[in-house]
Amino acid sequence: MALPVPCSRRDGKKTRGWSLRREVWGKNKQITFFPASDIVLPIDMQAKAVMFDTNIFNRILDGKIDIDSLNRNFSYYVTHIQCDEICKTKDFVRKERLKAVFKKVPQSQVPTESAVIGISRVDECKISDGSFYKEIRSLLDSKKKDKNNCKNALIAEMPIKNGCILVTDDCALKETVIELGGKAVSSAEFKRMTNIVE
Structure with missing residues (x-):
């Protein structure tokens, strides 16, 4: 499991969360999980x-x-x-x-x-x-x-x-x-x- 930090994807899109390969729904908002390779500090x-x-x-x-x-x-x-x-x-x-x-x-x-x-x-x-x-x-x-x-x-x-x-x-x-x-x-x-x- 990769670093759980507020971050940006390498394509520039903003996101926060854990770097897992799937999407889930959180309370009142969608939480997107990306592969570790997409994460930058x-x-x-x-x-x-x-x-x-x-x-x-x-x-x-x-x-x-x-x-x-x-x-x-x-x-x-x-x-x-x-x-x-x-x-x-x-x-x-x-x-x-x-x-x-x-x-x-x-x-x-x-x-x-x-x-x-x-x-x-x-x-x-x-x-x-x-x-x-x-x-x-x-x-x-x-x-x-x-x-x-x-x-x-x-x-x-x-x-x-x-x-x-x-x-x-x-x-x-x-x-x-x-x-x-x-x-x-x-x-x-x-x-x-x-x-x-x-």
């Missing part, structure tokens, strides 16, 4: 711009991802949201360990694309009309009701608008990013991707 993968969702730092702490094996040719990005969520971890010992992991990942902090009262930091967010943020939030809510969807929407908006690949093990968040034209993969998929492009 997406432009954004070649640019190697990546954003980790908060749960990925937990995966690193739990040993699911080896921080020392992260491909240093990638550019890693984060917003203040991930940092804020880590700082709100109830278990003090785990929180301190997560903060240490967070600092070890070679990343650049970027502002969120929208501002939400009570969540956004004045000096770490952009001001927008909020329409796209609301669209993301609405789609997230339709998939899974979660009090953190307001934060997840802010996390999702940045990679969608800036061409980063979001790495997340939140299925609803991953699906939302992809459905709105962004690139998103799970931690397991990301590990396979980095092995291929190294």
Whole structure:
């Protein structure tokens, strides 16, 4: 089985999904599966711009991802949201360990694309009309009701608008990013991707 990434076929047609030799119908949309020979890495993968969702730092702490094996040719990005969520971890010992992991990942902090009262930091967010943020939030809510969807929407908006690949093990968040034209993969998929492009 080939790499499960959002991608383009060699004939230039856009698609996403697994590279199998058949077509199936998914929920409300057709999902096309192509042979591995038709798959090329997406432009954004070649640019190697990546954003980790908060749960990925937990995966690193739990040993699911080896921080020392992260491909240093990638550019890693984060917003203040991930940092804020880590700082709100109830278990003090785990929180301190997560903060240490967070600092070890070679990343650049970027502002969120929208501002939400009570969540956004004045000096770490952009001001927008909020329409796209609301669209993301609405789609997230339709998939899974979660009090953190307001934060997840802010996390999702940045990679969608800036061409980063979001790495997340939140299925609803991953699906939302992809459905709105962004690139998103799970931690397991990301590990396979980095092995291929190294």
